[in-house]
Amino acid sequence: MNFKTTGILALVLCIGIAAVVLLNKQDVKKEAADKIEGRLVNIEADSISAIILQPSGIHCLRDSSEWKIIAPIETGGDKSSIEAIGNMFSWAKIERTISSDPADYHEYGLDPERGAxxxxxxxGTDTLxxxxxxxxxxxxxxxxxxSPxxxxxTTSLQSNIEKxxxxxxxxxxxxxxKAQVRAVDLTNRKGSxxxxxxxxxWKIRPGDYAADESEVDKVLNRLNSERAKEFVDEDPKDLAAYGLTKPIVQVDLLLGENRAKKTLLIGKLAGDKYYAKDESRKPVFQVDSAFVTVLNPDLYTLRRKDLADFSSSDVNRFELEFSGQVIVCTKDTSGTWMLEQPESRKAKSWKMSTITREASQLEVVEFVDDHPVSLAPYGLSAPQVRAKFFVNDVLELDVSLGKEKGDNIYATVAGSPAVYLVEKKLLETWTPTIEDIAEEPEEAPADTSADTSVDTSAD
Structure with a gap:
């Protein structure tokens, strides 16, 4: 094969490749064009500035990144619900053209149309x-x-128009x-x-009590997520008719550094729902009774009830003092527990776990007296048990148990004057016998060193 023939073949190959590439690009363009052509409306959701539904007359208007409704009333819009209408056009398409004759419109419910x-x-503007x-x-x-x-x-067009x-x-x-909340003033049936x-x-005033973070979160999360079940009066003239001049619950949220206030009022019960109002907006609406229950915690519920702030596995030493004796157990770096006092023996690991777990999970059953005049009435001036728990040899919890009261027992924790009731089961757990917590001592090996040699010397 000479150079001339080779050159011709190379040229043909290049032309062929170019043709394939060109045809492929044309196919892609045609596919894209067909896709656009088949779309119900060729617009992007973020380009929509207004949505109007007929015959309801609902007029939604984009306001920066949010939506508002300007007709038939003026109110804020539900962003996700309104944007769902616009998002429909990213996938909704014309499935099949049926007719192009306006005379046929009445056969398809389009003369007059059922909605728009x-x-x-x-x-510009498009109308469907x-x-x-x-x-x-x-x-x-x-x-x-x-277009005629x-x-x-898709039936989604109908469901959106009929919203x-x-x-x-x-x-x-x-x-x-929620991140902007600096304080919450809560008045309910249980107090203020x-x-x-x-x-x-979080702290609770008055009293300067530590708050239960999970309970505060429960209230704030529910306030943030709760939605009105029904709007009953868009422009109320008499709030007393709904029990909102003397609400059964009032929540004031203080937001940001300037502590701007948002207020929610809960009024009368109507059936299984309560009337409610955001003070910054006109409408009276109804809320679920379960929501109102969340807004009615008492002081006990709001206060922090756990008395320990460590994990059972972190404890490496504890001391139990009761009935005139002291039991001391320690854990080495390999995780092995030893009874150190009143004698030295290997401890039962499962029993150590029970004792330390009760300490790490210690919770208040009842707040009895935050500032008692005397501990004697509670049996705490001479407690039945004193239990100390250490993490990395640092004292983390020092508890005294006094008199019993039903299923509970009075207790104090070093560092606080308060008297609490805690579960009485601690009394049994923290007053073990040596046999309860220690392994059986190992027996000493038998002495096999006795002289068994035979004297064969002559007399």
Whole structure:
């Protein structure tokens, strides 16, 4: 084969490759064009600035990154519900064109139309007209402005056009950013409490009590997530009719450094729901009774009840003093427990776990007296038991147990004057016998060194 022939073949190959590439690009462009052509409306959701539903007259308007409703009333919009309408156009398509003759519109429920969806976007306005469902119920007949074509499309168009004001409005009972909450003033059937965040920890006023973080979170999370069940009065003239001039619950949220206030009022019970109102908005709405229950904690519920702040596995020493004796057990770096006092023996690991677990999980059953005049009435001036628990040889918990009261027993913890009731089972757990907690001592090996030699010397 000479150079001329080789050159011709190379040229043919290049032309062939170029043709394949060109055809592939054309196919991709055609596929993209067909995809756009088949879309119900060729717009992007983030380009939509207004959505109008007919015949309901609901008019949603984008306000920066949020949505508001300006008709039939002015109120905040539910962002996710409104944006779901716009997001439909990323996948909704024209399934099949049925007719292009306006004279046929009445056959498909389009003369007059059953509803309309008007979309205002950066390129103009598009209107979709809704007709009847198809005979199978799988699609709906529709048409759009600028074209006479009647086509079949997804029933989601119908469900979106038929959305109610309640579906699209902001239903939050009170709007706030949980991270901005600096304090909560809560008045309910159980009393009045102020929860204040200091150095990342919640305190209860008055009293300066440590708060149960999980209980505070429960209240705030429910306030943040709760939604109105029904709006009953858009512009109330008499709040007393709903029990809102003397609410059974009032929550004041103080937000940010300037402590801006948001207030939620809970009024009368109506059936299984309560009337409620966000003071910054006009409407009266109804909320679930389960929600109101969450807003009615008492002081005990709100207070921190755990008396220990360590894990059972972290304890490496404890001392139990009762009935005139002291039991001391220690754990070495390999995790082996030893009884050190009153004698030295290997300890039962499962029993050590039980004793230390009860310490790490110690909780208040009842707050008896935060500032007792005397400990004697509780049997704590001469306690039955004193238990000390150490983590890395540092004392973490020093508990005294006094008199018994039913299923509970009075207790104090070093560092606080308060008297509590805790579960009485501690009394049995923390007063073990040596046999309860120690392994049997190992027996000494038998002495096999006796002289067994035979004297064979002559007399």
């Amino acid at each position: 969806l008007i979309l205002v976007h950066k390129n 007209y809704l007709g009847d469902k198809s005979p199978t119920g799988s699609y709906v007949f529709a048409r759009k402005s600028g 074509d009647v086509f079949l499309t 109610l004001l309640f579906d699209l409005r902001d239903k939050k009972v009170v709007g706030f950013d 409490f102020t929860l204040e965040k200091e150095a990342g920890e």
